[in-house]
Amino acid sequence: MTAPIDPPSATVVEERPQAGPGGTPGTSIQGRSLGQIAWMRLKRDKVAMGGAIVVILLILIAIFAPVLVGWFGHPPNEFHQEMIDPATQTPKGGSGIGWDFLFGVEPLNGRDLFSRVVYGARISLLIAFFATLLSVVIGTVMGIVAGYFGGWVDTLISRVMDVFLAFPLLVFSLALIGVLAQFETSLAVKGDTLRILLLIFVIGFFNWPYIGRIIRGQTLSLREREFVDAARSLGARGPYILFREILPNLIAPILIYATLLIPTNVLFEAALSFLGVGIPAPTATWGGMLSDAVKYYTVPHFMFFPGMAIFITVLAFNLFGDGLRDALDPKSSR
């Protein structure tokens, strides 16, 4: 009896995206999916598209960092003592900015600031992306389960989220990284790889309740909708309804909050590196560079470039995320 049940509910999934926009006024009879409509709205939003272009550029910069540095810079950890004035320990001529060193050099040992900022993008984006992925996966599963099943499951998961939200996130992750990093010798991975995994885990693991709450709320209202009733009356069971009926309807909020969580995580990683518990030196991180720059406040270009790198990255993701929200959520006003 399972065979006749599957095809009808499959068509429900297929047709639903077109059912909504079918009612909206339009000159063409051709049906458009929700995704197409959102894409049209997004294309019209110049600010969001600007953000998207910068985001793509940043990702390309991160991926092709070695190539870029090969063309325009020097290896990120190469000392250039000849650029440093031995009397003041600061770059000759103030910053050392020129064709050879696009962003100038660091005080003290004259490392190429351009290369370090470019390599910093790798760490920053890598950690932000995977931490976001982790939060989204945990948050979605927890939120969907809590919202759909309700009862004691919901109570338990909601309380767990409350406990997570009451934790001093920054202090706690700082401490946890400190505790875990001590036992480096007994673990399989070492050095930067270990630190990167640790940061992804800590940042991702503590941020899931925010997205979890949103997904739970959305699931609560979705499970009362007719198409869920229809699927249930056709004999569909819990997991099928959760992943084939409800999850596709949650794609929009998941996408929006994932995009808006990435900049938060970029800031978080920068903060941890700034405080000295991120990826240790000599690996280049934006936060770590800023914390070095504090000691050399007379050399303003040293704080300017990593600071602006953080700012541009976070701003671009925020602009794109805001645009995405406006495009995917017709209710939001602007």
Place this chain on the structure above:
Amino acid sequence: MVTYIIKRLIGALIMLAVVSMVTFAIFFVVPRAAGATADDFAARYVGKSATEETVGNLADRLGFNDPVIVQYGRWVKGIVAGAEYDTGAGVEQCPAPCFGYSFISHQPVWHDLLDRLPVTVSLASGAAVIWVLAGVATGVLSALRKGSVFDRAAMGVALAGVSLPVFFTGIVSLVVFSYGLGITAPGGSYTPITENPVDWAYNMILPWITLAFLYAASYARLTRAGMLETMGEDYIRTARAKGLPERTVIAKHGLRGALTPIVTIFGLDFGLLLGGAVLTESTFSLNGVGKYAITAILKNDLPQIMGVTMLTAFFVVVANLVVDLLYAVVDPRVRLT
């Protein structure tokens, strides 16, 4: 109302107990799972030259060899009744509420926290006043003049504000206003308000503004969105229809509805900040709870880390409680049950 408060108080206590258990588990169980021995814990409290025997004895005396549940019980008992630590070289007193005793600084953690709290409270409350006033006012004006030059400019600045890390704006403002123009304090100094209120404010003004800018930006965005939504509600039309002056409609009907989510977020933000404005305090070298937390972590001083975590959790839980009670005042739609 009274039942509600009692119910929430019990809930808050349970929450704190859970937070303390999880924290304790993470800092005492996770290292064990990763292969640390009781001696490793004790070794932190003695010099590097200590013999294995000394370390072993100390681990015994401080109870690191006991089961975790016994250690946790002792920690809780310390909060209620105080504790004594026999280090072998003398007995260290830790009167109630004993949130642990740091053998690195040779101080009860509670004593240290009380010392640092005024700095953090000054920083957080001063900044909170600025960011709430500036953020909400900007948000309301932007919403009322949606699409105007003011709205666009304010929202542009706000978007930049939420995209800037506080340690970057902090360093830049230090370089410009303190080292460059010399009109603000260079950071690192704190005068208690009871001693000299003018010096207190002079030392705090730059950290206040830096911290407040970040929050004001996000509050302005939230207030604007909330205001736009509320002003479209039916009860606003009703209020206008019955002839109320626009000012009353905005202040008494619109703002009140828009403020509810802001109050929630404010409770969480302010509670977290009271537990240590880690980034701002380290940027401006202020000796508050946040700086204490960082130092504790870098030195791996577990009793101190536990103490700070519990203090922050306490503030967050209390702030949430206050917020829930305030709801009934701010939003007439909320009834406490």
